[in-house]
Amino acid sequence: MTSPWRQISDRRWERSDGAAVLWDDRTPHANPCLPHARMWTAWSPNPEDRCLTQGRRNSRLKWPRRFRTAEGAMAATDREWPPQVAVVIEITWC
Numbered sequence: 001m002t003s004p005w006r007q008i009s010d011r012r013w014e015r016s017d018g019a020a021v022l023w024d025d026r027t028p029h030a031n032p033c034l035p036h037a038r039m040w041t042a043w044s045p046n047p048e049d050r051c052l053t054q055g056r057r058n059s060r061l062k063w064p065r066r067f068r069t070a071e072g073a074m075a076a077t078d079r080e081w082p083p084q085v086a087v088v089i090e091i092t093w094c
């Protein structure tokens with residue numbers, strides 16, 4: 001089985017339905033010694049454009065969930081927003 005993901009650039013992977021995995025280096029901390037500040041993030045299929053978040057259960061504060069590898073972010077995206085599979089059934093009458 002082939003992967004539904006295709007690499008757009010070295011910092012972006014996309015699925016056919018618009019879900020994306022992005023390398024996120026936007027951080028308020030400019031310290032290169034903080035490896036957890038720059039990681040992969042998972043984004044929902046279009047047109048929602050919201051990222052997979054983490055946070056405390058009852059908190060309004062949410063922040064992007066970060067992954068060490070692109071494969072981990074892709075697996076989490078597939079669990080949260082499963083790929084849409086198109087099934088075509090062709091009926092022919094004799």
